[in-house]
Amino acid sequence: MAYAVREALWLADHGARDLFVAYPSVDEAAIARLAGDGAGGAAYVDVVTLAIDSVEQVALIRRACPGLPIRVAIDVDASLRLGPVHLGVRRSPVRTREQAVLVARAAQSAGLASSG
Numbered sequence: 001m002a003y004a005v006r007e008a009l010w011l012a013d014h015g016a017r018d019l020f021v022a023y024p025s026v027d028e029a030a031i032a033r034l035a036g037d038g039a040g041g042a043a044y045v046d047v048v049t050l051a052i053d054s055v056e057q058v059a060l061i062r063r064a065c066p067g068l069p070i071r072v073a074i075d076v077d078a079s080l081r082l083g084p085v086h087l088g089v090r091r092s093p094v095r096t097r098e099q100a101v102l103v104a105r106a107a108q109s110a111g112l113a114s115s116g
Contacts, residue, residue: 005030031064
């Protein structure tokens with residue numbers, strides 16, 4: 001697991017495989033590097049999965065890597081809300097099934113690949 005895309009790229013260059021960038025990124029330059037080859041010659045798209053949490057995130061990834069099957073996973077807020085009480089982090093704007101479906105359909109339409 002990596003915090004940022006650049007960290008995942010560095011880890012891939014040093015032999016790590018099956019990396020997950022756990023936080024959605026707007027680092028378009030780093031995301032564009034997924035299209036390149038790593039130090040070992042393997043394309044980063046084969047080893048890095050990006051977290052996404054919005055339709056805008058999908059568009060950014062598609063702009064940065066047109067036509068590539070970038071692997072993605074939807075970041076869903078799993079906090080518990082009981083009336084006025086909120087337990088957990090406020091990490092993702094995706095909080096409902098409908099929001100998750102919207103992001104998933106956008107990713108699928110854009111040709112992004114499921115991480116599973």
